[in-house]
Amino acid sequence: MSKEFGYIGKEVTQAFRDNKGIFTPQDIIELDQENKWTNFGQLELIQTQTVSSVTDVDFNSIDENIYNVHFATWQFEKAVGRMDIRFYENGVIETGNVYQYARQTGQLDGTFAESRSTGFGGIPIDVGMTNKQSQGYIYFYNLGDSTKFSFASLQSFIEDYGFTFGSGVLPQTSLVDKIRFRNVDTANITGSISLYGIKEYS
Amino acid sequence: MATNLQFIKSASGSAVNEFSITDCFSANYDVYKIYVVDYKQSHTTFPYLRFINSSGVDSSSNYDYAGLQLWANTTFSQNKNTNQNAMYDVIGYSDASESQGGINFDIFNAFDSSSYTFMKSQSATNSYQPAVGVKSIGVQKVAQQVTGFALGFGGGYTFTNITLKVYGVK
Numbered sequence: 001m002s003k004e005f006g007y008i009g010k011e012v013t014q015a016f017r018d019n020k021g022i023f024t025p026q027d028i029i030e031l032d033q034e035n036k037w038t039n040f041g042q043l044e045l046i047q048t049q050t051v052s053s054v055t056d057v058d059f060n061s062i063d064e065n066i067y068n069v070h071f072a073t074w075q076f077e078k079a080v081g082r083m084d085i086r087f088y089e090n091g092v093i094e095t096g097n098v099y100q101y102a103r104q105t106g107q108l109d110g111t112f113a114e115s116r117s118t119g120f121g122g123i124p125i126d127v128g129m130t131n132k133q134s135q136g137y138i139y140f141y142n143l144g145d146s147t148k149f150s151f152a153s154l155q156s157f158i159e160d161y162g163f164t165f166g167s168g169v170l171p172q173t174s175l176v177d178k179i180r181f182r183n184v185d186t187a188n189i190t191g192s193i194s195l196y197g198i199k200e201y202s
Numbered sequence: 203m204a205t206n207l208q209f210i211k212s213a214s215g216s217a218v219n220e221f222s223i224t225d226c227f228s229a230n231y232d233v234y235k236i237y238v239v240d241y242k243q244s245h246t247t248f249p250y251l252r253f254i255n256s257s258g259v260d261s262s263s264n265y266d267y268a269g270l271q272l273w274a275n276t277t278f279s280q281n282k283n284t285n286q287n288a289m290y291d292v293i294g295y296s297d298a299s300e301s302q303g304g305i306n307f308d309i310f311n312a313f314d315s316s317s318y319t320f321m322k323s324q325s326a327t328n329s330y331q332p333a334v335g336v337k338s339i340g341v342q343k344v345a346q347q348v349t350g351f352a353l354g355f356g357g358g359y360t361f362t363n364i365t366l367k368v369y370g371v372k
Binding site: 042043068069100101102103104114116117118139140141142148149151152153155165166167168169171198199200 | 206207208209212237239240270272273274275276277278294302303304306324325326327328332333334335336337367369
């Protein structure tokens with residue numbers, strides 16, 4: 001990529017919010033990749049994982065130093081067993097019964113129920129049906145801030161069951177740098193999960 | 203153009219009873235996404251939400267809302283009312299001593315002067331522990347042009363600090 005951007009014999013420095021010159025489509029692509037192109041598209045895909053017959057899905061690079069808010073969507077095909085979220089703190093997974101959560105479920109037969117815990121092994125994201133599809137989304141907050149707890153809020157829908165929504169927290173100040181989607185019952189899951197960052201500008 | 207979030211503005215405040223975010227809604231978007239990414243309060247009470255029109259913060263009694271407060275340690279609570287001067291208790295509250303939690307709002311039809319303005323939100327916060335989640339809906343039953351919003355408290359309580367981001371959904 002030329003660094004002249006239309007200026008003859010002069011290199012021009014580009015930066016977010018400070019783009020000068022004439023740009024080719026390729027210039028824009030490359031500057032965007034370098035985060036130097038002023039483009040306020042803020043839902044940024046970090047990674048999509050498509051898995052088959054695994055028990056856990058780990059996101060090992062979540063750009064927690066860039067994003068304060070993360071967003072993930074999932075779609076599990078013929079899921080078996082319950083799913084939850086566990087966090088890695090500085091690379092070490094938290095497996096203790098230290099997570100807190102509260103969630104509401106609504107079943108297709110009209111039954112509604114509460115579920116809660118102040119000492120659980122993860123943040124539940126669905127209710128665990130056998131050979132049913134599950135889809136949902138979850139927000140994560142403060143993962144990369146070692147001075148704050150790590151929070152999540154979510155909503156999901158399970159085939160032939162209904163919905164669940166709720167919130168959870170890992171109530172200890174730590175830097176979370178990885179996320180695990182775990183099958184609590186160590187059953188195999190097949191599907192895809194996408195993790196996004198919500199980009200911020202001050 | 204692909205659908206995406208488009209950054210509109212960020213705002214921060216401190217030691218403020220009612221935190222107003224002005225001129226963030228426009229004709230450019232029908233739907234807005236708001237993230238409260240950092241906040242701490244002087245007292246553990248639920249903040250309220252109001253909208254801002256051309257005359258300022260609208261505290262007339264035309265807000266309806268309903269929500270469910272999900273507690274990690276006790277029975278959930280319903281929260282609902284009609285014809286109030288704000289949407290009370292529709293988002294979670296933070297521990298008074300720590301900056302904690304995350305909140306997001308969706309705002310619909312704010313700038314459309316022929317439509318009511320609608321809101322839905324979901325929160326994950328803690329309040330002296332344990333965790334609390336809040337899921338809410340609300341409407342301001344006035345067909346008017348809304349240009350911003352305010353989060354605040356009664357009783358003289360304040361946000362010790364607050365930072366939020368506003369995005370348009372394109």
